[in-house]
Amino acid sequence: VDDEVKSSLISFLTKLSNNSTTKSGLLSTWNSSSFDPCLDRWPGVTCDTRNTVIRKLYLNSSNLAGQLDVGILCGVAALAASLNVLHLEYNDISGGISTEISSCKQLTHLHVSGNRLSGSLPASLAMLNNMKILDVSYNKLFGTLPDLSKISGLTVFLAENNELGGEIPRFDFSNLKLFNVSNNNLTGRIPDVHGHFAASSFLGNRYLCGDPLPKECPTSQEDNLVEKSKDSSNTQIVMFVGYFVLGLVCILLVIFMLCKRNKRKEKAHNALPKKVAAIDDHDDESVYKSSSGASIGNKAASLSRSEISAVSADQSALVSSSSVLVVLTSPEVNGLKFEDLLRAPAEMLGRGKSGSLYKVILGNGKNLVVKRIKDWAISSQEFKQRMQRLDQVKHPNVLPALAFYSSKQEKLLVYEYQQNGNLFKSLHGTDVAHVFDWVTRLEVAAKIAEALAFMHQELQDDKIAHGNLKSSNILLNKNMEPCVSEYGLIAVGNGEESSLPAKVTRAKSSSNAFKDDVYGYGVILLELLTGNLVQHNGIDLTDWVQSVLREEWTVEVFDKALISECASEERLVSLLQVAIKCVNRSPEDRPTMDQVAVMINTIKEEDERSALSYEP
Numbered sequence: 001v002d003d004e005v006k007s008s009l010i011s012f013l014t015k016l017s018n019n020s021t022t023k024s025g026l027l028s029t030w031n032s033s034s035f036d037p038c039l040d041r042w043p044g045v046t047c048d049t050r051n052t053v054i055r056k057l058y059l060n061s062s063n064l065a066g067q068l069d070v071g072i073l074c075g076v077a078a079l080a081a082s083l084n085v086l087h088l089e090y091n092d093i094s095g096g097i098s099t100e101i102s103s104c105k106q107l108t109h110l111h112v113s114g115n116r117l118s119g120s121l122p123a124s125l126a127m128l129n130n131m132k133i134l135d136v137s138y139n140k141l142f143g144t145l146p147d148l149s150k151i152s153g154l155t156v157f158l159a160e161n162n163e164l165g166g167e168i169p170r171f172d173f174s175n176l177k178l179f180n181v182s183n184n185n186l187t188g189r190i191p192d193v194h195g196h197f198a199a200s201s202f203l204g205n206r207y208l209c210g211d212p213l214p215k216e217c218p219t220s221q222e223d224n225l226v227e228k229s230k231d232s233s234n235t236q237i238v239m240f241v242g243y244f245v246l247g248l249v250c251i252l253l254v255i256f257m258l259c260k261r262n263k264r265k266e267k268a269h270n271a272l273p274k275k276v277a278a279i280d281d282h283d284d285e286s287v288y289k290s291s292s293g294a295s296i297g298n299k300a301a302s303l304s305r306s307e308i309s310a311v312s313a314d315q316s317a318l319v320s321s322s323s324v325l326v327v328l329t330s331p332e333v334n335g336l337k338f339e340d341l342l343r344a345p346a347e348m349l350g351r352g353k354s355g356s357l358y359k360v361i362l363g364n365g366k367n368l369v370v371k372r373i374k375d376w377a378i379s380s381q382e383f384k385q386r387m388q389r390l391d392q393v394k395h396p397n398v399l400p401a402l403a404f405y406s407s408k409q410e411k412l413l414v415y416e417y418q419q420n421g422n423l424f425k426s427l428h429g430t431d432v433a434h435v436f437d438w439v440t441r442l443e444v445a446a447k448i449a450e451a452l453a454f455m456h457q458e459l460q461d462d463k464i465a466h467g468n469l470k471s472s473n474i475l476l477n478k479n480m481e482p483c484v485s486e487y488g489l490i491a492v493g494n495g496e497e498s499s500l501p502a503k504v505t506r507a508k509s510s511s512n513a514f515k516d517d518v519y520g521y522g523v524i525l526l527e528l529l530t531g532n533l534v535q536h537n538g539i540d541l542t543d544w545v546q547s548v549l550r551e552e553w554t555v556e557v558f559d560k561a562l563i564s565e566c567a568s569e570e571r572l573v574s575l576l577q578v579a580i581k582c583v584n585r586s587p588e589d590r591p592t593m594d595q596v597a598v599m600i601n602t603i604k605e606e607d608e609r610s611a612l613s614y615e616p
């Protein structure tokens with residue numbers, strides 16, 4: 001590496017390290033000018049295979065609190081012509097992204113998220129034709145967004161949580177995998193995103209309107225009407241009073257009719273035999289018993305004949321009520337009735353923290369799974385709203401509920417049965433038929449991360465996190481694709497127990513529950529990397545990994561199967577670093593799932609690229 005490149009690297013880091021005060025540990029290693037960044041393996045620097053040019057700089061999470069001056073890097077032709085990846089996220093860097101960035105023509109990844117960068121994004125960013133991932137989120141950037149529509153390979157653009165203004169320029173939304181400009185000051189109509197992105201990518205911009213946000217933009221006709229209405233304000237007031245009186249009369253009429261209906265209901269209820277009237281307060285097993293006496297759940301099998309017939313009578317009353325089983329819009333179980341579930345033979349699959357799980361085989365041969373949650377302190381109304389909201393948010397790697405039932409004591413959730421087991425069994429089971437190699441593990445990690453990032457984005461406002469993320473809740477579907485199951489069945493922060501171990505700081509609020517999912521995801525990553533159980537001989541996996549890392553940076557942490565198939569050590573370590581960030585004891589210091597997904601995708605892309613370059 002020539003001297004000019006070397007000294008520009010040192011000046012760049014010196015400025016980022018705020019010259020003298022908070023000197024990054026890196027600087028002391030880099031500053032030894034007699035050494036070579038590639039041959040002497042400067043930390044954070046990755047070179048080409050011949051060790052002649054710099055390819056990547058990893059200066060993320062490095063306690064940097066100085067100024068960003070990309071001109072220093074991009075102003076040196078040799079460096080600008082080779083640098084592909086620049087990671088500066090999670091520091092305390094100030095300053096801005098200057099227009100000289102456009103000289104770093106080979107940049108494919110620019111990550112500056114989680115700093116204090118200000119100023120506007122330069123229009124010259126549009127000249128970076130090779131850019132794939134641009135993450136400037138969580139800074140203090142203002143001004144307008146540049147038009148990046150000409151960068152055809154751009155797959156990720158993240159600029160959420162800044163102070164950006166103006167209208168959203170054109171983007172090639174069909175190419176983008178991740179896009180987020182939420183929580184800024186953007187204005188005007190959202191361009192056509194072709195259904196690729198949901199409202200969560202745009203929320204938190206007061207003056208933004210149009211699909212996919214629920215807020216419609218005023219049409220020009222409406223604008224005219226507004227003008228006219230200003231002239232006729234008096235007429236409007238008169239009309240308003242008229243409508244108000246009419247509305248009031250309607251409300252009174254409805255209340256009167258409801259009172260009448262309730263009285264009639266009360267009479268009918270009193271006329272029913274006692275057994276049927278008690279249904280609403282049924283014993284916690286009663287709903288889940290077979291009318292034929294065949295086994296739906298173990299307890300049902302142990303019922304006496306008289307109990308069964310009593311239950312059958314109760315059931316007929318339950319079944320006749322139309323509100324008992326809410327079938328969500330799913331072709332899978334079109335026409336499914338609560339009665340069908342009760343009649344079908346069933347076996348118990350497990351009894352976990354959130355309830356018991358049964359496999360049910362319907363008459364038509366369809367296999368379903370019924371989760372029975374007892375004593376969930378959530379009203380039927382809230383539960384219904386929660387399930388209906390969850391049904392609106394669909395991701396191919398998240399298992400949707402097909403139907404639900406709710407009573408005071410228990411809630412039932414119906415899912416499709418997945419015959420290929422779960423991630424826990426694939427990793428720790430004895431089934432050698434499913435070889436779980438490095439590429440598959442990385443693929444699984446990326447798919448779960450994307451699925452969770454999507455769910456978190458969509459359900460941020462509803463404060464619905466997964467709540468109980470673990471490898472046995474990652475099912476493998478018929479195509480052996482990972483599928484997150486039982487999303488949203490624990491409402492953390494509402495008095496419900498978090499799934500986290502006691503030593504870890506738990507979510508104090510339901511919004512923080514998203515960070516508990518990040519912890520759960522981190523543990524899954526550790527399972528994927530080490531092949532070890534979460535608890536082994538009383539030792540917690542996160543504690544074990546951290547103790548090994550403290551001793552020395554060693555490959556002993558990794559699953560021997562991964563080492564023997566020669567998985568790239570660099571990528572194993574990168575994935576381990578992501579896992580360690582996720583299992584940080586303090587929720588605030590964990591990254592968001594969005595950020596995790598970007599990090600994992602970057603590792604996956606690097607792995608794919610290097611696999612291609614090794615192909616004969």
Ligand SMILES: Nc1ncnc2c1ncn2[C@@H]1O[C@H](COP(=O)(O)OP(=O)(O)OP(=O)(O)O)[C@@H](O)[C@H]1O
Nearest residue numbers: 349350351352353354355357369416417418422472
């Ligand atoms: N839809 C499904 N299809 C097939 N198997 C499933 C399905 N849902 C869950 N399972 C499997 O059934 C078993 C029992 O599930 P259950 O949810 O009761 O256990 P758990 O995950 O240990 O408990 P919890 O989630 O309540 O903490 C697990 O092995 C799980 O992977």
